[in-house]
Amino acid sequence: MIVLLIFAFLSGLITILAPCIWPLLPIVLSSTTTGGKSKPLGITLGIIISFAFFTLTVSYIVKIIPFDPNLLRLFAVIVIGFLGLTLVVPKLTQIVEGWVSRFSGKFADLTRYNSAPGSAKNKYQGFRGGLITGFALGLVWSPCAGPILATIATLAATQTVNAGIILVTIVYVIGVGIPLFIFATIGSRFFSQTRALSPYTGYIQKIFGVIMILTALAIFTNYDKVIQVKLLDAIPSYSNFLFKLESNQAVKKQLEVLRGKKQMPEKAPMNKNIIMVTPSSSLPNLGPAPEFAGIEKWLNSDRPLTMRELRGKIVLIDFWTYTCINCIRTLPFVTRWYEKYKDKGFVVVGVHTPEFEFEKNTNNVLGAIKQYNITYPVAQDNDYKTWRAYDNHYWPAKYLIDVKGNIRYTHFGEGEYEETEMHIKTLLKEAGEQVDAKTVDLEDQSPTMRMTPETYLGSSRRVFGSYDLEGNWDVQKEYSSSSAGSALEINFFADKVFLVITPLTGEDKVKVILDGKVVNESNAGRDIKNGYIRFSEEHPNDLYNLIDLQGNPSNHLLRLEFESEGTK
Incomplete structure (x- = not known):
């Protein structure tokens, strides 16, 4: 003390x-x-x-x-x-x-x-x-x-x-x-x-x-x-x-x-990648991959998968959750790798381990699968059993497994996409597949400078950012619920701002104000219309893009004014 x-x-x-x-x-x-x-x-x-x-x-x-x-x-x-x-x-x-x-x-x-x-x-x-x-x-x-x-x-x-x-x-x-x-x-x-x-x-x-x-x-x-x-x-x-x-x-x-809290699972450190590799062309053997455990539902698959039946294939296990912005930025690469190498014996299994209670909802996960064009199998790990089997601590996290079922490479966080793909190629070559030298041509959107980290508005998670709640709020472990006339303010340094929101109804009204002015086309995120958040009718519990500074990260004051009650 x-x-x-x-x-x-x-x-x-x-x-x-x-x-x-x-x-x-x-x-x-x-x-x-x-x-x-x-x-x-x-x-x-x-x-x-x-x-x-x-x-x-x-x-x-x-x-x-x-x-x-x-x-x-x-x-x-x-x-x-x-x-x-x-x-x-x-x-x-x-x-x-x-x-x-x-x-x-x-x-x-x-x-x-x-x-x-x-x-x-x-x-x-x-x-x-x-x-x-x-x-x-x-x-x-x-x-x-x-x-x-x-x-x-x-x-x-x-x-x-x-x-x-x-x-x-x-x-x-x-x-x-x-x-x-x-x-x-x-x-x-x-x-x-x-x-x-x-x-x-x-x-x-x-x-x-x-x-x-x-x-x-x-x-x-x-x-x-x-x-x-x-x-x-x-x-x-x-x-x-x-x-x-x-x-x-x-x-x-x-x-x-x-x-009075135990340490919670964390998002992977920004731009900090933990990669267990050797400088040689051969990747080390990090031990056998654990079996999938406690999977509630399999999506994009007509039957449950097991690591045993996946022997003989190169498998990428991707731990993610659909409101994690770090995860979302990696998905374009993962989906492209799958499409590019699936005919050569490469399989991706997305293990969806929820961070919040509402992320356990299968319909919400299906909505994210559709939104991000995910065609590979996704396992709902709602009870964290597969997460614990792998002793995982981060979103996102990748485990690359060879044809014998051994983990050969791990990567936690964003970035290093070219290196990850080269390791996929290495294991495919070990399995006798012919692959070219080209890698997926996508822009790496990993932040290259210190951004405002994720800030949790519930009582049970650590808060690193500075924010103010104005008016009456019902603060629970995983969320804070608004009252009519309440507001949320946060100073941030970033290019884009996202917020996980669960509206009480599709008619909830939340005004978005940046530096004292209602957002406009030059700085509004894709989920904003006429200065207000446009809630999804099909999947209202979602990650909403509020601010987009078009690639120019900087310090700003974001204010959300809640004109309706019960927005979480």
């Missing part, structure tokens, strides 16, 4: 360098132009207390008192905008004070900015004013999330907060608070001790007041997220640095303990 706390503190400490916090720093600086020496402490405490409290408790509060969490964001916008307005129009403070003084003589202590410098009253109101500003900022701040913060958010959203995660959160916000307090203090001292600025204090306050109002408008319109995305696009190295910092094995193990 000590190691995790150290890294949580370090992660918070470097947050001041993160593009995600930069849009808020002008407000922090603006607030320090008035209010005395205690105001930086008030701002800092307000931000970290507000952020920690609502991150850990908002899902519980909404459960007890049903309300739209967006109201908290709206409240923060109003507070920030009002504070900015009082800097632009100082008389506004006096007017408001006069209106409420009949109710509370103390109200002036909360809002007045013009008490005599150095007075006890000025210190008190400076701290209280800073606390209010910081409280509002904590409500709207969404830090760049690495594995540690993602775990905090996930456990909070699924109402599984425990003492360990509370301690990690406290240590994280302490790390955030230290550089933030230093920044605010330096700003406060600069404005209070720089004599050359004294004649222009009124103008400076008005300029910063305008900045606060513009920031409030940006938050209200969600344009602050667009600014964050553009900053991340300009400095992508920060996200990679944060991920590497928090992804060491000690931190991973302790995060797993906090989650």
